[in-house]
Amino acid sequence: MWHQHLLPALFPQIILAAASVLCLLLIAWKRNHAVVHLFTLLSLILALASLGKIYDATAVDGLFVIDGLGVFVEGVILIAVFFITIFSYPYFFQSQIEKEEYYVLLLLATLGATSMVISNHFVSFFLSLEILSVSLYTLIAYPKKMSASVEAGVKYLILAAVSSAVLVFGLGLIYVQTGQMSLAELGKLATGGIGANIWMIVGLGLVIAGLGFKLALVPFHLWTPDVYAGAPAPTSAFVATISKGSVFVFLWRLFSSVGTMSHAVQLIFVVIAIASMLIGNWLALLQQNLKRLLAYSSIANLGYLIVAFVASGETGLHAAMFFLVAYFICMLGAFGIISFLSEPAESGQQERLSLSSYTGLFWQKPGLAVLLALIMLSLAGIPLTAGFIGKFYVLLSGVYSTQWLLVIVLILSSVIGLFYYLRVVIQLFSRPETPVSYPASPYAVSTGLAFLVLFILLIWFGVAPGHLMDQISQMVHMIKG
Amino acid sequence: MILVWLLLIPLIGGVMAWMFSGLSRWIATLAVLIDLVLALQLWLSHPSMPIQPVQGTAIGAGLAWIAEVQYRWIPLLGASLHLAVDGFSLLMIVLTLFIGLLCVWMSWHDPVSREKTGFYHFHLLWLIAGMVGVFMAMDLLLFYFFWELMLIPMFFLISIWGGAQRKKASLKFFLFTQFSGLFMLIAILALYVLHGRQTGLYSFDYTELLGTTLSREVAGWLLAGFLLAFLVKLPAFPFHSWLPDTYTQSPTGGVALLAGVMSKTAAYGMLRFALPLFPEAARMFAPAMVILGVAGILYGAKLAYAQSDLKRLIAFSSFSHMGFILLGIFSMQELAYQGVIIEMVAHAISITGLFFVAGMLQVRLQHTQLDAMGGFWEYMPRMGGVAMVFVMASLGLPGLGNFVAEFLILAGAFQVHVVWTVLASLGLIASMIYSLVILQRVFHGKSKQTLTHADLKPLEGLVMACLVAAIVWIGFFPQRIVRSVQPVVQQLKQIAVKQNNSAADYEWVWNDLTLFK
Numbered sequence: 001m002w003h004q005h006l007l008p009a010l011f012p013q014i015i016l017a018a019a020s021v022l023c024l025l026l027i028a029w030k031r032n033h034a035v036v037h038l039f040t041l042l043s044l045i046l047a048l049a050s051l052g053k054i055y056d057a058t059a060v061d062g063l064f065v066i067d068g069l070g071v072f073v074e075g076v077i078l079i080a081v082f083f084i085t086i087f088s089y090p091y092f093f094q095s096q097i098e099k100e101e102y103y104v105l106l107l108l109a110t111l112g113a114t115s116m117v118i119s120n121h122f123v124s125f126f127l128s129l130e131i132l133s134v135s136l137y138t139l140i141a142y143p144k145k146m147s148a149s150v151e152a153g154v155k156y157l158i159l160a161a162v163s164s165a166v167l168v169f170g171l172g173l174i175y176v177q178t179g180q181m182s183l184a185e186l187g188k189l190a191t192g193g194i195g196a197n198i199w200m201i202v203g204l205g206l207v208i209a210g211l212g213f214k215l216a217l218v219p220f221h222l223w224t225p226d227v228y229a230g231a232p233a234p235t236s237a238f239v240a241t242i243s244k245g246s247v248f249v250f251l252w253r254l255f256s257s258v259g260t261m262s263h264a265v266q267l268i269f270v271v272i273a274i275a276s277m278l279i280g281n282w283l284a285l286l287q288q289n290l291k292r293l294l295a296y297s298s299i300a301n302l303g304y305l306i307v308a309f310v311a312s313g314e315t316g317l318h319a320a321m322f323f324l325v326a327y328f329i330c331m332l333g334a335f336g337i338i339s340f341l342s343e344p345a346e347s348g349q350q351e352r353l354s355l356s357s358y359t360g361l362f363w364q365k366p367g368l369a370v371l372l373a374l375i376m377l378s379l380a381g382i383p384l385t386a387g388f389i390g391k392f393y394v395l396l397s398g399v400y401s402t403q404w405l406l407v408i409v410l411i412l413s414s415v416i417g418l419f420y421y422l423r424v425v426i427q428l429f430s431r432p433e434t435p436v437s438y439p440a441s442p443y444a445v446s447t448g449l450a451f452l453v454l455f456i457l458l459i460w461f462g463v464a465p466g467h468l469m470d471q472i473s474q475m476v477h478m479i480k481g
Numbered sequence: 482m483i484l485v486w487l488l489l490i491p492l493i494g495g496v497m498a499w500m501f502s503g504l505s506r507w508i509a510t511l512a513v514l515i516d517l518v519l520a521l522q523l524w525l526s527h528p529s530m531p532i533q534p535v536q537g538t539a540i541g542a543g544l545a546w547i548a549e550v551q552y553r554w555i556p557l558l559g560a561s562l563h564l565a566v567d568g569f570s571l572l573m574i575v576l577t578l579f580i581g582l583l584c585v586w587m588s589w590h591d592p593v594s595r596e597k598t599g600f601y602h603f604h605l606l607w608l609i610a611g612m613v614g615v616f617m618a619m620d621l622l623l624f625y626f627f628w629e630l631m632l633i634p635m636f637f638l639i640s641i642w643g644g645a646q647r648k649k650a651s652l653k654f655f656l657f658t659q660f661s662g663l664f665m666l667i668a669i670l671a672l673y674v675l676h677g678r679q680t681g682l683y684s685f686d687y688t689e690l691l692g693t694t695l696s697r698e699v700a701g702w703l704l705a706g707f708l709l710a711f712l713v714k715l716p717a718f719p720f721h722s723w724l725p726d727t728y729t730q731s732p733t734g735g736v737a738l739l740a741g742v743m744s745k746t747a748a749y750g751m752l753r754f755a756l757p758l759f760p761e762a763a764r765m766f767a768p769a770m771v772i773l774g775v776a777g778i779l780y781g782a783k784l785a786y787a788q789s790d791l792k793r794l795i796a797f798s799s800f801s802h803m804g805f806i807l808l809g810i811f812s813m814q815e816l817a818y819q820g821v822i823i824e825m826v827a828h829a830i831s832i833t834g835l836f837f838v839a840g841m842l843q844v845r846l847q848h849t850q851l852d853a854m855g856g857f858w859e860y861m862p863r864m865g866g867v868a869m870v871f872v873m874a875s876l877g878l879p880g881l882g883n884f885v886a887e888f889l890i891l892a893g894a895f896q897v898h899v900v901w902t903v904l905a906s907l908g909l910i911a912s913m914i915y916s917l918v919i920l921q922r923v924f925h926g927k928s929k930q931t932l933t934h935a936d937l938k939p940l941e942g943l944v945m946a947c948l949v950a951a952i953v954w955i956g957f958f959p960q961r962i963v964r965s966v967q968p969v970v971q972q973l974k975q976i977a978v979k980q981n982n983s984a985a986d987y988e989w990v991w992n993d994l995t996l997f998k
Contacts, residue, residue, distance in 0.1 A: 425640075
């Protein structure tokens with residue numbers, strides 16, 4: 001079924017798809033890192049600008065739904081990819097391998113993520129998920145001479161493929177039971193009452209497992225630290241933010257269309273959230289590697305996000321969106337700093353991984369250290385930062401829906417979390433016995449600007465969150481099938 | 482508008498101090514001084530607040546602000562930048578700025594702050610701003626925001642410029658206070674949601690939330706959330722385990738603000754928020770809190786006496802005095818409330834004096850071990866004299882501020898809790914012993930080492946003179962303070978008035994507790 005009016009709504013996807021093809025042609029014509037980099041940035045801006053045009057037009061079709069939620073998250077994703085692209089340039093600048101294709105994959109992964117957040121159908125969801133995942137396999141293993149990256153890539157490939165299979169099986173079972181693959185149709189059925197059926201429950205369970213893997217929720221989290229640590233830092237940022245954010249949106253769409261959560265399903269999510277918050281923070285305590293620490297931290301943060309998901313309702317959705325934005329800023333900044341401080345080595349970029357290599361960063365690079373410290377405080381949920389308001393909003397949604405157990409666990413686990421975040425902060429500000437040398441990185445201007453913007457956003461959303469909250473509440477509404 | 486400036490001046494001054502590191506001491510002095518003058522002028526121009534006739538039975542019906550501003554902050558959630566001060570808030574703000582100014586001066590020659598001076602003053606000023614914010618926030622979310630905001634600069638002050646154990650100490654301090662603070666946040670959120678459900682108006686505003694009707698059980702839980710935060714921050718027995726490490730490892734400027742002012746934010750929080758918001762539940766908790774207060778007084782005194790480190794001794798003496806504050810607040814008598822507020826000011830000044838003496842000794846000796854001290858009167862007669870004033874203040878000598886305060890607290894508490902008050906008075910004797918130990922072991926006796934040019938430097942002399950003048954002034958003119966806080970005391974008295982009406986259930990809890998004992 002072809003709807004003329006749907007075309008402008010899909011402009012971002014069309015632009016991204018066209019840009020990745022053009023990018024390939026560009027590389028075929030002439031290999032130039034700077035040109036390809038600029039082209040990627042340009043096409044991202046273009047996609048973002050085309051987003052503005054469909055601001056309030058809600059176009060619904062069988063496959064896609066372009067509502068406020070989708071558009072909002074699309075915007076967030078495009079901006080995040082913009083930052084990742086900026087961080088990628090200095091990171092790959094001195095690399096010996098062919099680096100231009102990296103950007104093609106980046107654009108394709110973005111295409112997958114942006115179409116996933118507007119998916120309203122199992123088929124469109126699965127297609128976008130695969131576009132995203134297949135690009136990610138390659139993005140993770142991109143520095144092909146680094147054994148850690150290749151290992152991480154293969155690990156992700158195998159586990160993601162298995163989880164996709166589980167997911168498809170689950171979706172299949174739901175289809176068998178209901179005869180529907182469209183979320184809108186499922187929503188209509190849900191009012192009549194579904195979910196009593198055992199196969200439906202099994203199907204939902206398998207879908208939860210599959211999505212839980214993509215979101216790295218406990219107990220489906222085992223791949224996370226290895227992949228984060230092995231992947232090049234900009235890709236780690238992508239995995240930590242965009243791939244999770246987009247899957248989360250689909251999770252929300254799916255379960256709000258299946259209808260008010262049955263007790264069994266809610267219980268599953270409560271258990272998952274509690275396990276993610278506690279285990280993520282607990283294991284992060286033991287880490288000496290900054291990227292692994294961030295990996296566990298992201299597991300815990302997704303646990304917080306699930307609290308808002310369980311809380312559901314309008315408040316839950318708004319809280320989740322605000323929290324997601326705050327989390328995006330933190331993860332982008334942290335991985336951006338890691339990639340900025342990496343040094344070129346024989347086989348690829350040598351990243352600073354151990355926490356001790358960040359000792360006394362403040363005394364040599366005060367700006368970076370202050371930003372990293374703020375990011376840690378934001379992840380810990382301390383005021384002045386966006387993370388505080390995010391966590392506060394999630395707590396509010398939890399209290400609002402009287403999920404006391406989740407609220408108490410959230411508090412306990414964030415105190416555990418505080419311990420390791422503060423350890424990083426202390427490390428940054430302590431005086432090293434032997435001064436650690438930090439290389440003067442080329443192309444500090446664009447990266448520095450990006451850091452400055454993240455810094456401002458972090459403080460702005462932390463001190464005056466009204467704007468973002470209004471924006472979210474205007475755009476994002478409860479989806480009810 | 483003046484309230485906004487009170488907040489902005491230290492915040493901007495902090496950033497300026499960081500940017501112009503060479504001038505940071507002067508910038509900090511200037512910023513705090515201007516702020517102090519503004520606050521003082523506002524306080525002096527309102528010598529006594531008119532007490533509005535009480536309309537209705539709602540607690541807080543008689544509240545009148547000296548200055549008030551309200552701006553949009555998060556309209557979606559009903560949180561606003563609502564700043565307001567009455568005599569009580571202003572008194573605490575003046576106190577904060579006064580001690581803040583002295584801290585800036587005190588660390589002028591402190592070698593610890595030589596490294597990254599600008600950054601040091603940035604944290605000092607932001608810490609001051611955080612505390613000033615706590616004292617004027619009349620929106621519960623904003624209050625929590627400032628409450629947490631105080632922690633960050635304090636954490637950095639300890640972890641960068643602290644003593645040898647600074648990492649452990651700063652971490653412990655942050656974890657304890659943050660953990661307890663989160664329970665307060667939950668209580669605030671729950672109150673917000675309950676109030677919203679009842680009235681349809683979702684708001685964090687203090688005056689709005691005051692009249693919320695809550696069931697006994699719910700109010701008890703919410704008050705517990707608030708109290709946990711305040712008892713840890715005070716600290717009260719048995720929530721004090723963070724105190725010795727933190728107090729001893731902080732730089733001198735930090736510890737004066739920590740022991741002098743930050744502990745008072747907890748007392749302020751109880752008087753301003755916990756009691757008026759949950760009067761019923763507060764009455765229910767009162768007996769237990771009184772017992773905790775007395776336990777703190779006696780246990781703190783015992784611990785103080787047992788210390789071999791000067792800073793730890795002072796830290797525990799501070800802990801012991803906090804017991805008086807807790808006892809005073811929860812005996813719910815007019816006299817006791819007045820005593821508590823005077824104690825908040827007097828203790829802040831005397832503890833600052835003692836910690837400054839300890840800090841100056843630490844700079845000169847590189848340690849604070851009491852065993853290695855003695856006979857310093859010979860080398861620093863002036864410092865000895867000043868130290869004696871604060872020791873006397875701490876043990877409650879008439880004529881100095883603490884005497885008035887502790888006397889009023891005990892007199893007030895005696896009307897309701899005879900036995901506990903008698904026990905608390907024993908604390909006064911204990912405090913005499915440990916306070917005199919300071920003087921005896923540091924300044925008297927045989928000198929174990931010779932010090933040259935160790936006496937007070939001019940600036941140090943000025944700082945100590947200011948403190949001595951303040952403590953004597955409070956001792957002789959406590960009426961000035963009492964008058965300016967009278968509306969708050971009246972507001973709190975309504976809780977006590979109600980107490981008589983519902984004496985039955987109060988008695989019930991009391992009997993229950995005695996049975997339990």
